[in-house]
Amino acid sequence: MIDRQTIDKIIDTADIVEVVGEFVTLKKRGVNYIGLCPFHNEKTPSFTVSPSKGICKCFGCGNGGNAVNFIMELEHLSYPDALKYLAKKYNIPIVEKEQTEEEKQQKTKLESLRIVSDYAGKYFHRTLLDTEEGNAI
Ligand SMILES: [Zn+2]
Numbered sequence: 001m002i003d004r005q006t007i008d009k010i011i012d013t014a015d016i017v018e019v020v021g022e023f024v025t026l027k028k029r030g031v032n033y034i035g036l037c038p039f040h041n042e043k044t045p046s047f048t049v050s051p052s053k054g055i056c057k058c059f060g061c062g063n064g065g066n067a068v069n070f071i072m073e074l075e076h077l078s079y080p081d082a083l084k085y086l087a088k089k090y091n092i093p094i095v096e097k098e099q100t101e102e103e104k105q106q107k108t109k110l111e112s113l114r115i116v117s118d119y120a121g122k123y124f125h126r127t128l129l130d131t132e133e134g135n136a137i
Helices: 004-013 016-021 067-075 079-089 101-130 132-136
Strands: 027-029 032-035 047-050 055-058 064-066
Touching: 004 067, 004 079, 016 032, 016 047, 016 055, 016 067, 064 067, 067 079, 101 132
Parallel strands: none
Antiparallel strands: 027 032, 032 047, 047 055, 055 064
């Protein structure tokens, strides 16, 4: 898990114009930037980036969001992977949060349950195929 402070730092540091600008040629229009939407085919630019709000939005297809949402959508990444992508771009060291004892136990419990249910699944499968009773069904 990426810790909260690192997430905040990534979101604070990521410059929406820079992030989007890597994929879309942006032109300044008033306080905003505008370019061709990377999410749908268009000839007239309707993809707007607002540096003051730190968000982007396409008025054609509705896609957009902050820098993290943009990378998630465009690169088909999960939220943590999009954060890691931006952290790498801005040389922000990722601090992975240590799991608490409780979280570790929860995980161990889940893994045990998975093993048990795996075993049970195999057992029933075998019983169904390899015994007379099973074959009768
Ligand atoms: Zn669009």
